[in-house]
Amino acid sequence: MTEPLVISVDAMGGDHGPAVVAAGVARAAGELGEGVRFLLHGDEAALNQAVAACPGLKGRAEVRPATGVIAMDEKPAQALRRGKGSSMWNAVEAIRAGEAGAAVSAGNTGALMAVSKLILRMGAGLDRPALVASWPGARGVTSVLDVGANVDCDAERLVEFAILGEAFHRAAHGVARPTVGLLNVGSEEMKGHEEVRQANRILREGVFDLDYRGFVEGDDLTKGAVDVVVTDGFTGNVALKTAEGVFRFMTSELRGALTSTAMAKAGALLARPALKAFRDRLTPRVAAPLLGLNGVVVKTHGGASEQEIADAVHMAADLARSDFAAQIERNMSRLSDAVQAPPPPAADGAA
Amino acid sequence: MTEPLVISVDAMGGDHGPAVVAAGVARAAGELGEGVRFLLHGDEAALNQAVAACPGLKGRAEVRPATGVIAMDEKPAQALRRGKGSSMWNAVEAIRAGEAGAAVSAGNTGALMAVSKLILRMGAGLDRPALVASWPGARGVTSVLDVGANVDCDAERLVEFAILGEAFHRAAHGVARPTVGLLNVGSEEMKGHEEVRQANRILREGVFDLDYRGFVEGDDLTKGAVDVVVTDGFTGNVALKTAEGVFRFMTSELRGALTSTAMAKAGALLARPALKAFRDRLTPRVAAPLLGLNGVVVKTHGGASEQEIADAVHMAADLARSDFAAQIERNMSRLSDAVQAPPPPAADGAA
Structure with missing residues (x-):
């Protein structure tokens, strides 16, 4: 060091x-x-x-x-x-x-x-680097990936994002053991399409050195339910831009409301430091690594x-x-073992 | 009537x-x-x-x-x-x-x-009814579908959502000719996965009686770039819940900021009617049809x-x-023609 x-x-x-x-x-x-x-x-x-x-x-x-x-x-x-x-x-x-x-x-x-x-x-086995977004939320920052160019993701790609994102979050935010979730349309095991269900099974098998917590939903991004949220680049990009859109729209509506009457303007003036703190806390961090x-x-x-x-x-x-790099490498070698190895004979319950 | x-x-x-x-x-x-x-x-x-x-x-x-x-x-x-x-x-x-x-x-x-x-x-040819969300945005309400249970959607499903959503938006909001967009990760024709690109080609061919405007992105949901935004049930569900999460988080942060100091509290009191109008305008409409x-x-x-x-x-x-129902039926019959018919011999430029 x-x-x-x-x-x-x-x-x-x-x-x-x-x-x-x-x-x-x-x-x-x-x-x-x-x-x-x-x-x-x-x-x-x-x-x-x-x-x-x-x-x-x-x-x-x-x-x-x-x-x-x-x-x-x-x-x-x-x-x-x-x-x-x-x-x-x-x-x-x-x-x-x-x-x-x-x-x-x-x-x-x-x-x-x-x-x-x-x-x-x-x-990694990725076609293109994964992009991470750092989302402000109720419990600090959530790392969300991929928000970039990997539009078609099979289960193995999603597991790679989990490995990359977890190591990134630890290195960038000093969290010793970041929790990881997989973005889905519900938290039950049978929800979602085949790719997320299969990625969930691979992550659940527990061969990786990471704290996987299962499925999370869109509103968990701001709740901070987990430190790292994994998704394909299509869904991640839409979610990120949707959130940015809602943020900008609400900020602009709020500005409109607080300048709509003389009373509101006076109120906004008094509340100015608080409103500034509000904006600062919600502004997303724009630095993002290209992972993989x-x-x-x-x-x-x-x-x-x-x-x-x-x-x-x-x-x-x-x-x-x-x-960071060594941690990723260790988990990546486990991924290729997990994907290549035939399921153990007595492991019916594991999937 | x-x-x-x-x-x-x-x-x-x-x-x-x-x-x-x-x-x-x-x-x-x-x-x-x-x-x-x-x-x-x-x-x-x-x-x-x-x-x-x-x-x-x-x-x-x-x-x-x-x-x-x-x-x-x-x-x-x-x-x-x-x-x-x-x-x-x-x-x-x-x-x-x-x-x-x-x-x-x-x-x-x-x-x-x-x-x-x-x-x-x-x-319609859907497996399950499509669910529409009514999003408040800068230019009124945007209808977004599917936000429900149709997780795996091929191009034909996406075109069906366009037909259903367009007819719904006209009936529910009195817009004579709603504009329709397809949610993607960029606005260029070659962006996104195969399903959205193919749906874009089918909608572009123009056999339907609807005003299709091409690809839109996540932040267009609140910008109101089009009246109807079409997406698969996975992406739509994530986008909707993400937006709800951002809305709740910002509302809660704002409340926190406006009660953080005596000055901020006094300001909030003065701005109360404006803040209430702000909230009312942003609260999404919860009624939703099951389409199809x-x-x-x-x-x-x-x-x-x-x-x-x-x-x-x-x-x-x-x-x-x-x-509504008759409009949907008319466009649906055009869809089955468009999908079943072989491409016209001299239509290279159309795809």
Whole structure:
């Protein structure tokens, strides 16, 4: 834990430009301490200027010139063809080259997935990296995956998400033994489609080193019934966007209500600090790892603020310093045993 | 439209007992006018007393004694075996017997689906009735289906939901030409799994009399991007429960914030009418039809209040008086043509 960690940053990703990325990295640098250093990939002149403006980066950040930038609307296939030498490509390549322990980007998600997969390769049996959402809820943060690109998931993929998500939650949130649930339309064993029922059976068999709690439902995401909620990328994406939609709609309706009359406005003014605390508590964390790769890659959204860049750097450091990869590997080898082995002769009751 | 309509009510369904159901029916009776009459199924003594307590039901409600009640936790299979003669069974049976134009129940959803399907049979090719949720959003109410029991849906099922939901939305909300979207993880044509992509192709071919707008995403549910959102019962159930969870969590957090300090409390007091309007606007409508049956069956939740019972009766009357069933039949016959017919020889561009 005391050996120096290098975090490789795509400083051109993000809508606010390299100065905000550098300022976010500087903020994280101050909090993470001297043991962490940074590679900043991107436009040399702009980055030298941005680094010079951040005293906290002095002696701790190295600018790595990169000529190209992958645009936010570029298709993953285009990014693979034309992205070599770009700030994103080089940020990820530094992990493969052994120069960095983790990478951070606020760039195009699809491109980052494709580039990371090509350079680092998948450690798990997944087709594409799994994306985790961190949901604010009644009992803290719930990690939900996949909310990304794995639209068709068989039972084995779902079990992989459980393994990846559990290790991520421990590393990112310091929960020693995260609980895991499988998203379904009811909590009884016979509910749902074949894929979730089979994944439930595999997880129930208990060959994995994880605390599996069975099926959970949509409203358990905010109740915090379990720490990690596993689902396919289709359902997870719809659930995440639905929740974001409800959040935005309610926030906007509330604003409308509290400006509708003079009395309501006066009330809102008095309640302002409380309303601000309410919003802060409910705002989701935008940093998200791409799970299943041979290496730690954290993405944050394009519009990331200085604080959100700093948060993504923190997450990258937490994951890189944890035993995360080894834990995943141990459970993954048990999964291939569980899937390949014929059922034991006297195990009728186990399924 | 002027001929008398009879609505058959399971007066024993619901947690608050027959007196609340009767009061809810009486409220709707007053609003719907003399052209609508009611059959109330359930315990004779209790219902006679409840009806006597509601002057508005005088001469318009007939009590139909039923001995059994299907419990809220009864399994659908049990309800089918033991439910004959119960208030729910008889309420639905009155439609088949030609005595009523629609039925309403606040009882066990699974049992109501099973009993309705057995008695009325499916008019569509569905295995089970589709359930519609009415979502409050930025542009009024969005109808989302299926949020119920159809967990595995092929492309043809999804197209059926589009047909059912469109006709429902027009009948229930008076929108002449509701727009329809298909829930997916992105709006581009190549996104999502095979079932949604194929359903999109069938709907795009345009043989149906409906205004199909293509793919929508989770956050479009509250944006009101389209009037009717179509999805499989697994995704729809998760999305609905996720939205309910976010709504409850935010409401509870808001309450917590507004009672956290004396200033916040004073503010909340001033803003009280505005906050109440906010809540009312966001509270979802709990009445929901079971779509695809040969007959109109509306369910409302077990804890339905007098007003919510009245709302379900209104929905039943709107559906029974509309051209709903004939519209569905017309589009359904086009669906079987579209699915059975080989693609036209020169239609390469259409897929």
